[in-house]
């Protein structure tokens with residue numbers, strides 16, 4: 119059986135303990151490879167390698183650094199089919215989705231930050247006849263980057279690209295649930311000529327390998343994407359050590375549909391924003407709020423479209439709904455569907471585990487599920503389910519829609535459907551949400567700030583926000 123290896127000091131190496139954990143193919147419900155069960159010692163080796171590489175990498179002329187990172191982007195493109203297949207097998211997502219979104223976005227992340235750093239400038243502030251200030255932005259040292267399983271290579275590169283472009287060295291940990299593409303990525307880094315120790319990838323459990331990263335005294339900054347509870351724990355551990363923190367956490371995103379919307383566009387995109395990647399995208403709109411005058415029309419048309427979605431083998435190019443990432447996660451989603459019934463919800467389509475055939479007989483599949491009849495403050499509408507489950511609720515007035523939209527502990531993204539420009543601006547102003555999409559969803563310009571309010575996170579990724587996070591400012595003041 120294939121053994122994934124850690125990537126430390128430019129080499130693929132076994133964990134010091136020699137222990138491995140099982141890695142599942144969720145479409146088959148079967149172990150198909152082994153992951154290093156790394157511990158403190160592996161993390162120490164990775165940090166030592168990163169510290170040794172830092173003086174060379176941080177002082178390398180920026181255009182040379184940029185060329186190496188662009189080479190990695192080119193290699194991702196050249197390996198598109200192989201990486202998309204690996205992502206689909208590891209995660210359960212449709213291979214067509216991995217090929218159209220995950221892998222192209224991973225190379226875009228690398229290329230975007232490899233070139234952004236060429237344009238990253240310092241500021242100067244002149245005090246007339248007194249002094250001149252210039253503000254340098256310097257790489258910090260060894261960055262810890264920890265990513266989740268839902269968009270494995272996509273979110274892994276979204277962190278390490280700005281960290282490396284800014285001149286830091288990195289100790290990164292992908293999710294233990296989906297480690298494969300990060301492992302293949304380490305091979306691409308070797309082929310691209312990334313100097314040894316600049317990027318180190320440690321595989322293993324969050325509570326062991328991840329914990330060793332956040333506790334390490336020589337890692338002064340942590341960029342984390344994952345669940346809110348994990349983020350809270352990381353903040354509690356890292357804050358007393360005065361580490362710089364970026365936390366991208368959970369969401370319970372509203373999708374607000376006004377009667378004056380472009381109905382067909384709102385309908386088509388709402389199916390995507392509800393069920394893409396089996397609803398396992400932090401930006402999925404899991405609470406659909408519909409103005410009462412079109413509520414019945416919308417529910418009927420939405421359910422008809424959802425029923426037509428093909429649930430199938432992720433490797434079948436026609437599949438729209440693939441496997442849930444793990445058995446544990448499938449059980450969690452199913453338990454929320456049971457809770458919805460107890461809370462008085464009506465399951466108007468879906469609601470059950472799907473028994474597949476042949477290769478996928480033991481896989482983890484759930485029907486796309488639509489629930490109505492619930493109030494906005496019940497647990498189903500307050501807690502993140504992170505699966506193919508949405509609720510639809512009617513509203514009468516704009517103020518009511520805003521109150522429901524803002525009425526959770528989260529504040530990651532909101533989508534609004536209206537053809538009324540004035541309403542669009544007004545409502546965008548009122549929403550407590552880091553990202554507001556008007557008449558679209560998941561349209562991403564990598565220069566824009568990305569992140570959430572309230573319990574959806576602290577800090578922003580993307581563009582200059584990310585480059586600022588991965589650098590430390592120093593102001594130099596010269597008397598004139």
Ligand code: NAD
Pocket residue numbers: 264265266267268269273291292293294322323324325327328329330332343344345346348349351352366367368369399400502504530569570574575
């Ligand atoms: P998770 O919090 O369980 O794990 C995320 C990562 O943290 C994994 O690599 C895990 O091994 C590691 N980890 C766990 N415990 C740790 C510890 N004590 N110390 C250090 N690292 C630790 O999250 P998940 O289940 O992998 O991902 C799903 C969650 O991620 C959802 O809540 C989703 O909303 C969120 N998410 C947020 C964004 C965003 O940009 N805001 C994007 C994608 C996913």
